[in-house]
Amino acid sequence: xxxxxxxxxxxxxxxxxxxxxxxxxxxxxxxxxxxxxxxxxxxxxxxxxxxxxxxxxxxxxxxxxxxxxxxxxxxxxxxxxxxxxxxxxxxxxxxxxxxxxxxxxx
Amino acid sequence: xxxxxxxxxxxxxxxxxxxxxxxxxxxxxxxxxxxxxxxxxxxxxxxxxxxxxxxxxxxxxxxxxxxxxxxxxxxxxxxxxxxxxxxxxxxxxxxxxxxxxxxxxx
Amino acid sequence: xxxxxxxxxxxxxxxxxxxxxxxxxxxxxxxxxxxxxxxxxxxxxxxxxxxxxxxxxxxxxxxxxxxxxxxxxxxxxxxxxxxxxxxxxxxxxxxxxxxxxxxxxxxxxxxxxxxxxxxxxxxxxxxxxxxxxxxxxxxxxxxxxxxxxxx
Amino acid sequence: xxxxxxxxxxxxxxxxxxxxxxxxxxxxxxxxxxxxxxxxxxxxxxxxxxxxxxxxxxxxxxxxxxxxxxxxxxxxxxxxxxxxxxxxxxxxxxxxxxxxxxxxxxxxxxxxxxxxxxxxxxxxxxxxxxxxxxxxxxxxxxxxxxxxxxx
Ligand SMILES: Nc1ncnc2c1ncn2[C@@H]1O[C@H](COP(=O)(O)OP(=O)(O)O)[C@@H](O)[C@H]1O
Ligand SMILES: Nc1ncnc2c1ncn2[C@@H]1O[C@H](COP(=O)(O)OP(=O)(O)O)[C@@H](O)[C@H]1O
Numbered sequence: 178x179x180x181x182x183x184x185x186x187x188x189x190x191x192x193x194x195x196x197x198x199x200x201x202x203x204x205x206x207x208x209x210x211x212x213x214x215x216x217x218x219x220x221x222x223x224x225x226x227x228x229x230x231x232x233x234x235x236x237x238x239x240x241x242x243x244x245x246x247x248x249x250x251x252x253x254x255x256x257x258x259x260x261x262x263x264x265x266x267x268x269x270x271x272x273x274x275x276x277x278x279x280x281x282x283x
Numbered sequence: 284x285x286x287x288x289x290x291x292x293x294x295x296x297x298x299x300x301x302x303x304x305x306x307x308x309x310x311x312x313x314x315x316x317x318x319x320x321x322x323x324x325x326x327x328x329x330x331x332x333x334x335x336x337x338x339x340x341x342x343x344x345x346x347x348x349x350x351x352x353x354x355x356x357x358x359x360x361x362x363x364x365x366x367x368x369x370x371x372x373x374x375x376x377x378x379x380x381x382x383x384x385x386x387x388x389x
Numbered sequence: 390x391x392x393x394x395x396x397x398x399x400x401x402x403x404x405x406x407x408x409x410x411x412x413x414x415x416x417x418x419x420x421x422x423x424x425x426x427x428x429x430x431x432x433x434x435x436x437x438x439x440x441x442x443x444x445x446x447x448x449x450x451x452x453x454x455x456x457x458x459x460x461x462x463x464x465x466x467x468x469x470x471x472x473x474x475x476x477x478x479x480x481x482x483x484x485x486x487x488x489x490x491x492x493x494x495x496x497x498x499x500x501x502x503x504x505x506x507x508x509x510x511x512x513x514x515x516x517x518x519x520x521x522x523x524x525x526x527x528x529x530x531x532x533x534x535x536x537x538x539x540x
Numbered sequence: 541x542x543x544x545x546x547x548x549x550x551x552x553x554x555x556x557x558x559x560x561x562x563x564x565x566x567x568x569x570x571x572x573x574x575x576x577x578x579x580x581x582x583x584x585x586x587x588x589x590x591x592x593x594x595x596x597x598x599x600x601x602x603x604x605x606x607x608x609x610x611x612x613x614x615x616x617x618x619x620x621x622x623x624x625x626x627x628x629x630x631x632x633x634x635x636x637x638x639x640x641x642x643x644x645x646x647x648x649x650x651x652x653x654x655x656x657x658x659x660x661x662x663x664x665x666x667x668x669x670x671x672x673x674x675x676x677x678x679x680x681x682x683x684x685x686x687x688x689x690x691x
Contacts, residue, residue: 404614406564406566406569407562407564407616408561408562408563408564408569408572409561409562410559410560410561410562410576411558411559411560411561412559413557413558413559413623415557417583418557418559418583420579420583421559421576421579421580421583424575424576424578424579425561425572425575425576425579427575428571428572428575428576429572432568432569432571432572463555465558472564
């Protein structure tokens with residue numbers, strides 16, 4: 178029902194680290210979109226998303242991630258998704274997005 | 284959604300001990316009624332109900348307890364309710380049933 | 390600008406959301422209704438104790454519709470939720486037997502009975518309760534719970 | 541006696557329960573629908589993974605009704621659940637804009653887009669999906685999930 182985002186830029190590795198907790202759906206997706214866009218405005222660098230506490234993501238949320246990835250790809254950067262729960266892994270596999278994002282710690 | 288009942292007769296104390304877990308509502312109340320009636324057919328003695336794991340009881344469930352109490356009262360026996368959760372205490376107070384049952388460990 | 394925002398808020402307050410469900414006349418669906426109600430109430434910002442009160446009250450109303458109202462197994466009953474910033478109004482409506490709702494008695498503790506607690510519990514837990522019933526036509530139980538401090 | 545019981549079971553199997561809800565056209569109610577659906581599916585005996593699949597699918601269908609179907613903020617959309625011993629049938633119906641449902645494309649991974657995943661996800665998770673839509677009239681998405689082993 179709610180989404181919690183915690184972001185941190187690692188200067189040495191030139192990498193965004195973010196933790197996402199809760200649920201990403203039509204109600205909360207915009208909050209994620211705004212956060213990601215602001216981050217990329219600051220530093221257009223790789224994003225590592227820790228999904229350990231993410232319970233749910235829907236197509237709207239996946240769309241937001243794809244939007245961010247498209248922006249990153251232009252400069253050959255990427256999105257790394259770590260620790261997705263089983264239901265989220267399943268969705269990434271079904272949609273084939275596991276071939277577009279880098280998935281770790283499944 | 285489901286109700287779990289575990290009963291045990293203590294010969295020395297002439298006392299029924301039962302643990303109730305789950306929910307007592309219109310869907311499960313009959314299961315409790317049948318168990319209590321069978322118990323009282325065997326030994327019409329005091330019943331101590333441990334409600335530590337009882338999450339919910341509705342008026343139908345309270346009605347079943349009142350029915351059993353009426354049978355016991357004829358022989359001056361009673362029902363002792365122990366460890367009720369806060370929401371169940373509240374219901375017992377609202378309905379005044381805390382004056383009819385013996386409540387312990389609130 | 391401040392003024393303007395306030396005005397819009399006032400206008401929006403008047404508009405309420407209407408969520409309704411039609412429920413099969415069977416005990417196993419009472420729990421589904423409780424969970425739906427819980428989701429609506431928690432979304433609205435009721436606290437845990439208030440949510441518990443609302444859940445108990447709606448379960449009692451559904452139980453009455455099933456136990457007393459409807460005889461025909463294939464008939465559904467209806468629940469309307471009217472949701473705004475201040476309160477939730479819940480109507481539980483059955484087109485069943487109906488009863489003389491002006492003759493409801495308070496439970497008598499000196500001679501406790503197996504029945505007769507449901508409506509009393511609803512009245513104790515909700516802020517406002519109204520019952521309109523007609524023999525042979527059916528029953529509508531309306532209950533209201535206000536957000537904010539318990540009254 | 542045995543024979544008799546079996547017969548009654550067979551007759552009852554044919555009768556299905558009809559649970560329906562009418563939902564305000566707002567994102568915050570999608571979660572309420574998910575929890576209601578979860579309660580119905582778990583009551584029916586679906587396993588945890590199946591329940592999760594059904595929840596995801598219904599949320600996608602509601603999201604489409606809200607995002608694409610309905611423009612008017614005061615309009616509700618409807619969900620019908622038909623429940624029997626073998627399956628759940630869920631209809632999500634909006635009287636919104638409608639679309640050319642025969643032109644739905646599979647997502648193209650070589651050039652990923654922000655949209656176009658919802659219906660594909662529903663089709664992947666449910667056993668049967670049918671969309672009937674008419675421009676200007678609205679859309680009905682019907683999905684079926686069978687109890688028992690995944691097919
Ligand atoms: N929906 C209803 N339809 C018909 N009769 C009802 C309905 N709700 C309540 N009643 C009547 O009011 C009485 C009191 O209801 P209630 O206080 O809930 O106690 P109980 O259900 O335990 O009898 C019931 O016994 C029944 O006769
Ligand atoms: N209920 C609906 N009403 C109108 N159009 C719809 C509806 N559902 C789907 N559509 C159309 O089908 C397209 C594909 O939907 P979907 O696969 O869910 O992806 P997305 O919603 O991300 O665009 C939508 O972009 C929309 O044009």
